[in-house]
Amino acid sequence: MNLIYLDNAATTKVREEVADVITNVLKNNYGNPSSTHSYGRPSKSLIELSRKEIAGH
Known part of the structure; x- marks a missing residue:
């Protein structure tokens, strides 16, 4: 028997x-x-890139 998950309002399986x-x-x-240090800059860039990608949809 195949199970069907119907509680997607609570959580959804991640691809x-x-x-x-x-x-x-x-x-x-x-x-x-x-932060402006060398660990923080890549994280900020990734967030900015993600925001632009999401806004484009």
């Missing part, structure tokens, strides 16, 4: 490619995006 990107970001871009 594998999304989980891979999230895992990569959490492992490699942990700098504070509000």
Whole structure:
């Protein structure tokens, strides 16, 4: 029997490619995006790029 998940208002299964990107970001871009040091700048850039990508949809 195939199960069908109907409680998507509570949570939804994450697509594998999304989980891979999230895992990569959490492992490699942990700098504070509000800081100006070398760890924070890439995080800020990633957030800005993500905002532009989302706004384009």
